Amino acid sequence: MPAGEAAVVRVRDVIKEFGPLRVLDGVGFDVARGQTVAIVGRSGSGKSTLLRCIAGLETVQGGSIEVCGHAVGRPGSAARAQLRRDVGMVFQSYNLFPHLNVERNITLALTLVKKEPKAAARQKAAEVLRLVGLTDKLLAYPEQLSGGQQQRVAIARSLALSPQVMLFDEVTSALDPELTAEVLAVMEDLARRGMTMITVTHEMGFARRVAGLLVFMHQGKVWEIGPTAELFASPKTAEFRQFVGSEL
Amino acid sequence: MNQLSANHLLYLLIAAEWTVVLSLIAFAGGSVLGLAIALMRVSKLGVLRGIASGYIQLIQGTPLLILLFLSYFGLGIIGLKLVPLVAAGISLTLYAGAFLGEIWRGCIEAVPKTQWEASDCLGLNRVQQYAYVILPQATRIAIPPTVGFMVQIVKNTSLASVIGFVELARAGQIVNNSTFEPFAIFSCVAAIYFALCYPLSVASRYLERKAHAGR
């Protein structure tokens, strides 16, 4: 990261345990504004847990996480409310609200949390749907959409709240290859527009193309970290070399 | 005014035996009727299906208390005057038959279609299919909800008190009429009902969980 520029996301010595199991063991890294970070690793390496910690969905047992200069905070705290304004999260299982149509899925938080008037929220919904190429699905219900379309709506729903940082938790893992492509295209587009993004992903091709920074997690630790191209060109550890070999 | 005493409690417990007897009558009668209703509901003949579903609609749309009065006064019309146990037995049977019929229909329909097809291919006729393939499987599915429904039967026998049949609820009223301690007495009565019903509820839930785990 260029000297002097403050990190948007700052992760320091994070420890996370589930009972006796230590899932994150002193994890730390910084993310600069506008940067796209890909977190890769085998399942069980702790990468999804790390993302959930940044999103405030898990409480950490040690270390600190700051987003835009604020701590993640406890549920209900002012810091947590700030985190919700700064961070958008997209899940592997989309998690659209099945009883609400696409427009209401997007406007729900705008009207309830941001207290925007209905008309403004609707306009925002139309805007973000255009960004993900689903203008015609405004009034559809989640069950009427393909998995890829649902995931694009989920991205739009997060985008509508104008977050500083977007987190993507294996967002294409539940999708067929052709649907994966349409979701990745949306994410690439976001990266080009300068959105700060942290994505946990299995898509090595996407990581290579889009991510500026690559984080390889192994056994709950940041095993290797660096500019994506460099890491792929000259892996420093046997584990990463092996991982890259197995993913290709 | 009498004090509430151990004798009163004994009286309640003896009356509770009649609650159990009436429950068993209703369950036995309701089972026979319910099986017939369930089989009619899944029959190939539209007429039978119509009759059964009409019957269910009728019974499930009328309060048991009204059924009880109709049985009681209806029996009076045909000359069987004032036999509360018979009237209660009939109305509870009619009631249990409708609900058990509906529960069991669901259980029969829960047996996978492929079981019908497979037994058909083996050359079994419809009666044989029911007897050897479908009903044995449906029975397993039916046990938890049936045990659960027995709770409803036990509780609903309390309505027989209204036509003067001395079971637990009526006994409670009788004791109350002499002691005037309704809170204590009806709490005792409730506790006895609870002691009868709760084990059935627990058993039903346990069987349900076991059935789910087995699948």
Add this chain to the structure above:
Amino acid sequence: MSYKFDFAFMAERWPDFVAGAWLTVQLTVLAIALGFALGTLCALARVYGGPVLRRLVGAYVEAIRNTPLLIQIFIVYFGLSSLGLKLSADVSAVIALTVNMGAYSTEIMRAGIQSVQRTQLEAADCLGLTRLQTILHVVLLPAMERVYPALSSQFVLLMLASSITSQISVEELTATASLVQSDTYRSFEVYLVVAVVYLALSALYRFAFWLIGLGLFERKRRLGTPL
């Protein structure tokens, strides 16, 4: 045996039946609304509450579901008044029916609330919704939609069960019947009439809950598919 049916009493007494039915409707609509609200709160406590609250609600549900409504009504009406809390028969009836409805609603709504996956709560959390907003907008409606058939059956059952309140001389439909039959000695006919009125009320309630369901569940109305 030759019995001649005689419904002549209806010419004079039909207003009594209308009044009785109207009271039945009032009592049961009130008890259904209050009982459903109580049950929903208890179901939320049962699913999201702490261990003490969960136990308390569990005890309430078991106590009510394993004892007859008749005895519950007696305890509220005779029992509480003997303890110094004098309540009118109508108020006692509404209380007993509400408490009864609440226990059954708790069990039904609990199943519905548990069917809403944890990930839905996480998604709502990540969008910044408060816990209350999440429950209102993300949990309750889908929960209710999934168990709505069971709920509306239970509502109809409560309406029918309200006939038991006649035993503490609430002058609803069944009590009206026993009044008229003691005047006319046409017991069987009177109860036949009342049975028909109850059947009509059942159909009316079913229709009303179907309409309410249409209003509440927009997705279901448009797509017709189960959630």
